[in-house]
Amino acid sequence: METPKKSVRRKSSSVTIDEVAKRAGVSPMTVSRVVNGQARVREDTRERVLRAVRELDYTPNLAASSLAAAQQTRIALIYTNPSGAYLRELLVGVLRVASRTAIQLVIDYWDDLDPASERKAARALIKRADAVILPPPLCESRAAISEFVRAGLPAVAISSGRYNEDVSCVRIDDFRAGKEMAEYLIENGHTRIGFIKGRPDLSASIHRYDGFVAALGEAGIAIDPALVQPGEFTYRSGLKATEKLLTQRHPPTAIIASNDDMGAAVISVAHRRGLDVPRDLSVVGFDDSSAATTVWPALTTIHQPIASMAGTAVDVLLRAIRRNDPGTRVLADHVVPHRLVVRDSVASPPRRR
Structure with missing residues (x-):
């Protein structure tokens, strides 16, 4: 009697760069360029590769891909959003990418500060981080953004309702x-x-x-x-x-x-x-x-899609950091799709009595 074979679930760490390349429809060299944050890749191609990386849960070999420096990359997430539910979704997305790329995540809490206090907090954060994620309401803080731009610190605004000429944005319409x-x-x-x-x-x-x-x-x-x-x-x-x-x-x-x-x-x-x-x-x-x-x-x-927006923000920041060209600022404006989710809280209006 033939012994049934055990099903083996392959760990995500065994996913190869060739499999990512096949999923994205590109060459392994292109995947390497995207993972390394190199600029010589078209934006639509870069997005396809990053999508394949997320879908396959691909973890690059840091030594092989020259990304050991990522272990020293500190990305700050500033917590000041009054919605705990929103913050949880944001953290899920950032932590997911952080675990895949070996970055260090810095959580910084700002209370509802005035512009002068925001500038002071921003200057203090610049000493501890290589890049920063700005969720609402700081995504449109002129005081904080101006400090980050002056210091050359890459920043991404999440859920800003408009394109910002000073920092990259990830938003919906x-x-x-x-x-x-x-x-x-x-x-x-x-x-x-x-x-x-x-x-x-x-x-x-x-x-x-x-x-x-x-x-x-x-x-x-x-x-x-x-x-x-x-x-x-x-x-x-x-x-x-x-x-x-x-x-x-x-x-x-x-x-x-x-x-x-x-x-x-x-x-x-x-x-x-x-x-x-x-x-x-x-x-x-x-x-x-x-x-x-x-x-x-x-x-x-x-x-x-708050969690995936946070992941996109980290990808944008890593590309900016690895570009390593302080004389050039390349800003991205990602408008991601939204959708109407119909549940049980809507019905036709009641008849007038």
């Missing part, structure tokens, strides 16, 4: 995403839609609202200023905004929150007021963070 979300609610029959804005100092917040306004305008729906409330991307600000929306004489039948934390707050207030979601009130969020699925019902939201 917030205008289009905001418009798609509003259009989805309109398609479901809603004409009285509330909107909770994000931080007013972030262009991503502005673009999401502008997309909402554009969708209503195309549908012939007038904007009711009473249905637009300020927010800060925090759960607490979502609670406050929702109370104002739902205590109106003619409350909205649907509410768009500019992130999932505030969307979760909307559902909480609705439940406290005896409203059924989505029968009495439809609620949608933004980001598709863990907050979207830890509430009941789970939030319909816009998926922003």
Whole structure:
């Protein structure tokens, strides 16, 4: 009787550069150039190779590929985002790439600082890092960015709503995403839609609202200023905004929150007021963070690939560091795709009683 063979699962460390090359449809030499951050590779080719590296979980042989210096490369992630769910997604993406490339990750916590304090914190960080990742809201901090640019420190802004002329960016099209979300609610029959804005100092917040306004305008729906409330991307600000929306004489039948934390707050207030979601009130969020699925019902939201965006940011920084040409700054603007994730928090508006 023939003894059945055991299935063997090959460890990711055994993936070869030839397999990565085959997956990407390029030569092994091209893979080597991309991994080493050399500039003589077309951007679309570079993206194909990096995608293959991620899909195969390829770990380069640091000695063979002359990347031993990566063990001394320190990339800083500044933590100041008020959304814990967003931060978790960001850390997953950065740690995934850090473990593959043997970089050292530096976590730096900044409180909600004024510009002068941001400059001081940036100057202190420059001494401890070779590159920096700027998540919201620091992705648009002129004070911090100016210090990093002056020091020649490579930096990448994540989730900035616009291209920055001073640092590389990894972002989504917030205008289009905001418009798609509003259009989805309109398609479901809603004409009285509330909107909770994000931080007013972030262009991503502005673009999401502008997309909402554009969708209503195309549908012939007038904007009711009473249905637009300020927010800060925090759960607490979502609670406050929702109370104002739902205590109106003619409350909205649907509410768009500019992130999932505030969307979760909307559902909480609705439940406290005896409203059924989505029968009495439809609620949608933004980001598709863990907050979207830890509430009941789970939030319909816009998926922003935060973890993969963080990984792309690290790839951009490593290329900048290995280019080793302080006289030249090559900036990248990666606009990554988003998608509408439909869950159980949206229904047609209730009939008027």
